[in-house]
Amino acid sequence: MAALAQPACSFTTFLGCFRPSPRSFSNIRVHPSWNLSTSMSLQSSEPVATKTDPPTDDDVLLQYVVLRRDLIDKWPLGSVVTQGCHASVSAIWSHKDDPHTLQYCSPDNIDSMHKVTLEVKGETQILNLSEKLLAAGIAHKLWIEQPENFPTCLATKPYPKSMVSPFFKKLKLC
Numbered sequence: 772m773a774a775l776a777q778p779a780c781s782f783t784t785f786l787g788c789f790r791p792s793p794r795s796f797s798n799i800r801v802h803p804s805w806n807l808s809t810s811m812s813l814q815s816s817e818p819v820a821t822k823t824d825p826p827t828d829d830d831v832l833l834q835y836v837v838l839r840r841d842l843i844d845k846w847p848l849g850s851v852v853t854q855g856c857h858a859s860v861s862a863i864w865s866h867k868d869d870p871h872t873l874q875y876c877s878p879d880n881i882d883s884m885h886k887v888t889l890e891v892k893g894e895t896q897i898l899n900l901s902e903k904l905l906a907a908g909i910a911h912k913l914w915i916e917q918p919e920n921f922p923t924c925l926a927t928k929p930y931p932k933s934m935v936s937p938f939f940k941k942l943k944l945c
Contacts, residue, residue: 830933832875833885834859835911836926837900838945841893851923855888858914858926866910866928875929889942897922900938909935 836855843851866872875884891897901913904927911927927935 830931831885832871832880832929833887833932833935834862834875834927834929835935835939836886836888836924837897837939837942838888838890838924839893839897839922840890840945842923843890843945854914854916854923855926858912858924859886861914862910862912862926862928865912869910869928871929871931887939888945889939890945891942894922897925900942901925904938907938909938 836859838851838855842854863872863876867876874880891900897913901911901922904911904925909927909930911925913925914923915921916923
């Protein structure tokens with residue numbers, strides 16, 4: 772059995788070989804309000820979402836995800852979770868330039884996102900909820916699974932809690 776070759780340099784030296792030069796980042800596009808310091812860490816001179824005030828503890832930015840209970844009872848858990856993930860990502864991506872979404876996904880907030888996962892009984896209830904949200908101007912994604920072509924869940928774009936919580940008060944936590 773052949774012995775494994777020992778590295779010619781230490782781990783620290785090895786990592787140093789792969790340190791990019793500042794020129795490596797010259798083609799990266801960033802949001803106009805971001806400033807890059809000389810150490811290449813992201814710093815902001817002003818909030819990315821300047822059109823909104825930062826939420827207070829009582830009015831945190833959050834995203835609602837609503838799943839269908841009938842599918843939770845029939846499908847594998849991973850499949851239902853995947854549906855919620857599809858709707859969540861789609862809602863955020865579809866509103867990627869929205870001030871609340873920019874703030875929700877900002878480098879300062881990315882590790883402290885707030886989501887509330889709720890459930891409705893079935894297809895009729897999720898369609899009714901989507902219609903109510905549309906009528907009220909609440910941006911969301913109703914995820915339609917393909918090729919089956921039926922709604923599985925929905926997710927809102929990020930909003931301050933005070934703006935959207937009334938629409939979800941009667942729903943049960945999932």
